[in-house]
Structures are given as C-alpha cells and as structure tokens.
Amino acid sequence: MFTPEIITCINKSVLCWLATSSRENIPNVSPKEIFVPVGKDLLLIANIASPQSVANIEENENVCVSLVDIFVQKGFQLKGKARIIRSSDTEYTIKAKPLQEMTGEKFRIISIIEILITSVKPIVAPSYMLFPETREADQIAGALKAYKVNDLIQAHKI
Numbered sequence: 236m237f238t239p240e241i242i243t244c245i246n247k248s249v250l251c252w253l254a255t256s257s258r259e260n261i262p263n264v265s266p267k268e269i270f271v272p273v274g275k276d277l278l279l280i281a282n283i284a285s286p287q288s289v290a291n292i293e294e295n296e297n298v299c300v301s302l303v304d305i306f307v308q309k310g311f312q313l314k315g316k317a318r319i320i321r322s323s324d325t326e327y328t329i330k331a332k333p334l335q336e337m338t339g340e341k342f343r344i345i346s347i348i349e350i351l352i353t354s355v356k357p358i359v360a361p362s363y364m365l366f367p368e369t370r371e372a373d374q375i376a377g378a379l380k381a382y383k384v385n386d387l388i389q390a391h392k393i
C-alpha cells in the first residue's frame with residue numbers, strides 16, 4: 236500500500252489531520268503531530284490529548300488522514316480502519332517506541348491509534364492541474380507569501 240513516495244511524505248509532514256466519525260455520523264477532525272508509518276500499511280498516531288478521536292474510533296473504525304506539504308502544496312489522503320492500542324495490551328511497548336522517541340520525555344502517550352490503511356489518494360493543489368506550467372518552486376514562493384513567513388521571521392526575531 237505505502238510507496239516510497241508516500242513514506243517520504245509521511246516522514247516529512249509536520250502535521251496530519253485525522254478525521255473520525257461517531258456512531259451518529261457526527262464528524263471530528265483534529266491535527267496530530269506525533270505519527271509514524273510502520274511496514275507497508277500501518278499508520279500509528281500517539282493519543283496524547285485526543286479524547287474525541289478515540290471515542291469515535293471505539294464507535295466507528297472508519298477514519299481518514301490527510302497530510303499536505305503546505306509549501307509544495309501536495310500530499311496524500313489515507314483512508315482505513317482504526318483501533319486503539321492501550322498500555323495494558325502486550326503489543327503496546329513495541330508500538331509506542333517510535334512514537335515515544337518522537338515526543339521524548341515531553342508528553343505521555345495515553346494510547347495508540349493504529350490505522351490499517353486501505354486506500355490512498357494523492358492531494359494536489361488545483362494550480363498543478365489547471366495550469367500545467369506550474370512548478371513546485373512557484374507554489375513554494377506563493378505559500379511563503381501567503382503564510383507571511385518573512386514577516387513572522389522578522390516579528391519573532393528568528
């Protein structure tokens with residue numbers, strides 16, 4: 236399921252957005268920063284402060300995760316079946332390891348959201364499709380402007 240391109244995108248992404256849905260079809264989308272691909276079709280996300288996502292997954296295993304490089308403006312949408320791995324489960328220690336390495340001592344991982352990815356779709360900014368001459372460098376330049384990156388650097392004296 237995962238291609239080298241998808242793995243690279245996941246590893247480079249600062250954030251992913253996890254969409255879940257309750258039994259009554261009430262949607263919930265929230266950002267996650269601590270996540271890792273495992274093998275050819277598993278995505279693990281650390282539950283640090285995600286009670287609604289976890290509650291929804293317990294009611295409805297269907298989830299969707301979007302990842303976008305906000306500068307290049309390309310990414311992937313991953314859909315799959317999720318389950319919660321708790322600290323009392325035997326597999327917890329081994330599965331929590333790469334996530335705990337990402338957080339260090341900073342955050343306690345309450346449980347793990349494990350997603351078996353069943354479908355993947357590229358996400359591409361419309362400019363790439365509507366204006367075929369669009370280059371990634373153009374999109375990056377546009378995004379740097381849109382996010383006012385220079386202003387932020389100056390304002391925060393970075």
Ligand SMILES: Cc1cc2nc3c(=O)[nH]c(=O)nc-3n(C[C@H](O)[C@H](O)[C@H](O)COP(=O)(O)O)c2cc1C
Binds near residue numbers: 264266
């Ligand atoms: C930049 C950013 C990164 C976050 N990363 C994570 C994360 O990796 N794991 C987590 O459980 N919550 C993370 N959160 C917090 C949840 O998104 C937040 O608590 C949310 O309101 C609750 O999620 P829920 O609706 O899934 O319960 C992050 C929030 C932000 C703003």
